[in-house]
Amino acid sequence: xxxxxxFKPAQTELSPEQELARLRWQCRRGMLELDxxxxxxxxxxxxxxxxxxxxxFYTLLNYPDQFLLEYLMGRSVPLDxxxxxxxxxxQAAAGP
Amino acid sequence: xxxxxxxLPRRQFDSLVIGAGGGGLRAALQLAQAxxxxxxxxxxxxxxxxxxxxxGGINAALANVLPDNWHWHMYDTIxxxxxxGDQDAIEYMCRAASKLVIELExxxxxxxxxxxxxxxxxxxxxxxxNFGGEQAARTCAAADRTGHVILHTLxxxxxxxxxxxxxxxxxxxxxRDDNGFILGALVLEIExxxxxxxxxxxxxxxxxxxxxxxxxxxxxxINTGDGLAMALRAGIPLQDMEFFQFHPTGIAGRxxxxxxxxxxxGGYLINKDGERFMERYAPHAKDLASRDVVSRAIFTExxxxxxxxPNADHVMLKLDHLGKEVLEKRLPGICETSRTFLHIEPSExxxxxxxxxxxxxxxxxxxxxxxxxxxxxxxxxxxxGLYAAGECACVSVHGANRxxxxxxLDIVVFGRAAGNxxxxxxxxxRYHRKIDEASVQAAxxxxxxxxxxxxxxxxxxxxxxxxxxxxxxxxxxxxxxxxQQGVEKVLEIEQRMKNVRxxxxxxxxxxxxxxxxxxxxxxxxxxxxxxxxxxxxESRGAHSRIDYPDRNDxxxxxxxxxxxxxxRLDYKPVTLQPLSVDTFPPKxxxx
Ligand SMILES: Cc1cc2nc3c(=O)[nH]c(=O)nc-3n(C[C@H](O)[C@H](O)[C@H](O)COP(=O)(O)OP(=O)(O)OC[C@H]3O[C@@H](n4cnc5c(N)ncnc54)[C@H](O)[C@@H]3O)c2cc1C
Numbered sequence: 001x002x003x004x005x006x007f008k009p010a011q012t013e014l015s016p017e018q019e020l021a022r023l024r025w026q027c028r029r030g031m032l033e034l035d036x037x038x039x040x041x042x043x044x045x046x047x048x049x050x051x052x053x054x055x056x057f058y059t060l061l062n063y064p065d066q067f068l069l070e071y072l073m074g075r076s077v078p079l080d081x082x083x084x085x086x087x088x089x090x091q092a093a094a095g096p
Numbered sequence: 097x098x099x100x101x102x103x104l105p106r107r108q109f110d111s112l113v114i115g116a117g118g119g120g121l122r123a124a125l126q127l128a129q130a131x132x133x134x135x136x137x138x139x140x141x142x143x144x145x146x147x148x149x150x151x152g153g154i155n156a157a158l159a160n161v162l163p164d165n166w167h168w169h170m171y172d173t174i175x176x177x178x179x180x181g182d183q184d185a186i187e188y189m190c191r192a193a194s195k196l197v198i199e200l201e202x203x204x205x206x207x208x209x210x211x212x213x214x215x216x217x218x219x220x221x222x223x224x225x226n227f228g229g230e231q232a233a234r235t236c237a238a239a240d241r242t243g244h245v246i247l248h249t250l251x252x253x254x255x256x257x258x259x260x261x262x263x264x265x266x267x268x269x270x271x272r273d274d275n276g277f278i279l280g281a282l283v284l285e286i287e288x289x290x291x292x293x294x295x296x297x298x299x300x301x302x303x304x305x306x307x308x309x310x311x312x313x314x315x316x317x318i319n320t321g322d323g324l325a326m327a328l329r330a331g332i333p334l335q336d337m338e339f340f341q342f343h344p345t346g347i348a349g350r351x352x353x354x355x356x357x358x359x360x361x362g363g364y365l366i367n368k369d370g371e372r373f374m375e376r377y378a379p380h381a382k383d384l385a386s387r388d389v390v391s392r393a394i395f396t397e398x399x400x401x402x403x404x405x406p407n408a409d410h411v412m413l414k415l416d417h418l419g420k421e422v423l424e425k426r427l428p429g430i431c432e433t434s435r436t437f438l439h440i441e442p443s444e445x446x447x448x449x450x451x452x453x454x455x456x457x458x459x460x461x462x463x464x465x466x467x468x469x470x471x472x473x474x475x476x477x478x479x480x481g482l483y484a485a486g487e488c489a490c491v492s493v494h495g496a497n498r499x500x501x502x503x504x505l506d507i508v509v510f511g512r513a514a515g516n517x518x519x520x521x522x523x524x525x526r527y528h529r530k531i532d533e534a535s536v537q538a539a540x541x542x543x544x545x546x547x548x549x550x551x552x553x554x555x556x557x558x559x560x561x562x563x564x565x566x567x568x569x570x571x572x573x574x575x576x577x578x579x580q581q582g583v584e585k586v587l588e589i590e591q592r593m594k595n596v597r598x599x600x601x602x603x604x605x606x607x608x609x610x611x612x613x614x615x616x617x618x619x620x621x622x623x624x625x626x627x628x629x630x631x632x633x634e635s636r637g638a639h640s641r642i643d644y645p646d647r648n649d650x651x652x653x654x655x656x657x658x659x660x661x662x663x664r665l666d667y668k669p670v671t672l673q674p675l676s677v678d679t680f681p682p683k684x685x686x687x
Contacts, residue, residue: 014604021605025264025286028140028318030148030247032351035317036437065148066244073432095439 020046023061030065037072041090053089056082060090100540101533105292109135109260110522112280112296114267114323116142118243119486119507120302121250123466126515128257132522135294137262137283139318139610142251146304146316147507150243153218153235154200154508155501156193160214161233163225166190169234171227171680173502177495178637178647179682180336180655182671185464185491189502189509196508197236204249207238222499235501243504265292266610267322269539270299270330270482273532278330278482280531282539286610289603291543293536297525298481298518301327301460301468302511305487306621308614310453310571311563312351314343323488325617327460328624329542332470332479333657333666335490337458337621338629338639341498342572344390346452348410350437354430354449359383361426363415365394366446367402373411388640391451391572398450399573405448412446419443451572455498457638458628459490461657461668466514471657471668481525483518485510492655495670496637546609552597555612562589562615562622570626575643579630586622593619624658631665632656649682 014022023046027038038061049057060068060083070076071087072094078084111127113120116138127134138145157164170190174181201207201215208216215236223232238245254261264286271279271293280296303323307315324334345354345365359365364383367373377393378385385393394411403409415423415430420443423431427442434440434447463469466485467478486507493506569582593616600608634648635641654667672679 018602018604021602021607022287024607025140025605025610028144028316030140030144030146030316030318032149032314032316033433033437036350039317064143064244064248066241073436075432091436094436096437 026061029068031069034065034068034072037090037094041093045089045093049086052082053086056080056086059083060086097533098537098540100544101537104536104540105290106295107135107292108295108528109133110297111135111518112137112294112299113302114281114300115145115302115304115486115488116251116261117145117302117304117486117507118147118246118250118504119511120300121247121254122508122511123300123302123485123515123518124259125250125253125257126512127518128254128259130519132519133260135260135262135296136254137265137267137281137294139264139266139286139322141263142261143247145247146319147243147247147504149316150504151240152220153237153242153501154197154246154504155220155223155234155499156197156236156505157190157234158194158197158215158217158236160210161217164232164234166193167677168225168227168232169193170674170677172222172224172232173493173499174495174680175228175683175685176222176497176499177493178497178685179649179653180339180492180495180636180670182492183674183679184671186493187674187677188464188513189493189505192509193505196505196512200246200249200508203253205238205245207236220500246504246508262294266613267303267326268543268613270326271295271532271535271539272330273529273535277480277529279529281326282536282543284543287605289606289609291540293531295528295531297528298483298521300466300483300485300514300518301488302484302486303488305456306618307453307456309340309563309566309618309622309625311567312346312349312450313453314346314351314353315453320614320618321456321488321621322614322617323484324459325620327468327484328620328660331659331661332460332468332482333659334621334624335458335461335655335657336492336496336628337625337658338632338656339457339496339637340453340625341455341457341638342387342391342451343454344387344394344451345413345449347433347437348405348448348450351452352433352437353452353454354413354433354447358413358415358427358430361422362418363413365390365449366412366414367397368404368408369402371402373397373402388572388638392640392642394449394451395571395573410448410450413449414446415442416444416446453571455503456487457490457492457494457496457498458625459488460484461655462489462491462510464491464510464513465517466510467517471666476668481521483514485514496639546598546612547601548597549601550597552595553592555596555598555608555615558589558593558596559611559615559618562586562618565589566622566626570629572640574629574639574641576630579626582626583630586619586626590619590623620660623663624660627663627665628656628658653682
């Protein structure tokens, strides 16, 4: 199943706030679990990510919901090392 | 003519579908394959619709595992609905089920297989053979991602059929003319913040449920019932809104489901004193009492000050006595969820739980062709050009209580049926009607209300208060007094809403504005829900009233209809006559 988006860092000149707003909408997903993982991570941690981590975060957002859930719940590990690293970070940040 | 109206970009399609979940996509596919020019609008990328969350499966009496037939499925659905379901629509759905599941298979849905190559089916609650006999196995599954594969398959089929997608567009209001025709909708491009008028000969609402109405719920954040509120604002009533399905054990403060299996395996609930309180409420069944009994018991413990945690607002599900090995083997999902979201090891500590809202049984009233219908002096009448399907619609096949596996079925059956009826409508209505500019202006005014500047309350505050009020005053514990307070509190919030102002007036991806529009929608639906619940003086299915503990068929075997104007309630009879078989007369619902 590969009906996914091709969401990339913005090509146009978005301000950091606009970029964050754009990402916020990309974190709205079809499952409550994903909303919880992504929305809180975005607000709490996104701005502190390194450039490589940010790119990996964009890649993660492009995965279909079910696969994203598998990765964030730690049921499987993304092949790309950087993406796996960010997935782990998101998972670790999901606690109370 | 205002400049906003004059400058408004406009697009024309034969058919507009609002919502790209299973319901909307199934309808769009039917239309695109019939060469209609169809537009699908979705506030999130289509394959991020909530249908993706359905893991259990879809019901059809294929009889691949155990004997089965559509008539038994029909009986179970009617009984499950506590006899509030319309028997013509239920017969139609159950008869169509096998054909449509096989159609999905042919379209590319990779269902799990039995050794003989047939589609795998699992048993679910409420399924029986032979009209209430042995357990049946009716739920077709594609591992634990049935909704995901259905959604992706339908999306790809639509791409192939050249459906036009407006991804990340938010529908604001329906456009209606003086003759009552629906002519399309005003939508907002989320990326640019610019409005767009989509003119269409028919409009289908397929916007899903409204789980976000309650503080604790299992739904994705996008489930704000937008289509329900759009219908209300267009003068259309909402049907049976008092029926909302709750699950007794969601993770407190978060909402995710903890399956009944946890108590089935020997887990039990305790209050802050460590007391196993279900022994008081249900001495025999204890923690395995029916969902509504357990939900109400949890509510009562919290209400009477025996809740746990710093805010005493939940109870605990104790599992540690089962041992790590049993937990890992039999309840791996629960272990995973509580570790991830609570950092709790269930083999060492109990899990905080509270009843969680799950499914919207009520919705936009339709007949089995997906046409939206409203009462007139004699019977009912269709709203020309308007259709609804899926969780936002009330056909009504779920009545007072939905059975697991029946809503994925509902969305494909009635999505397709609506598509077929729209094709007929398009043949008879070849031209676009003249747009009613006043109606467009009203929709624009609705949007521009959020341009008001200045100090005011925040959307987040209103939303949090509304959800808390709905949970406390219109949740699992309902009495005249509590619901009356609920109505007052929701109306107070409605007043406060007038003073809400946005601080962010930017255009690009202004999610604050979208959230404001969503909260407005939730508020409209909240009024409908709590008003309908107060009026219904009986207990039926998911609506259980402490002060009216029994079902009352004499007075209440009828659908409620809530109108926004004047907050008026009306009622209409349940269709007890199926299409081709004998009726199933109401009986006590015992399992
Ligand atoms: C956790 C969970 C598990 C479930 N498991 C099962 C199961 O196993 N079996 C089963 O039968 N049912 C299950 N259900 C129920 C079932 O998933 C839903 O009832 C069904 O998927 C609803 O489909 P839909 O097409 O009506 O709406 P959705 O899939 O919710 O789609 C709604 C669409 O409308 C769009 N939309 C909404 N508002 C707007 C707006 N204002 N503007 C533009 N677009 C808008 C959204 O973007 C989305 O595309 C489950 C539900 C939950 C919460």
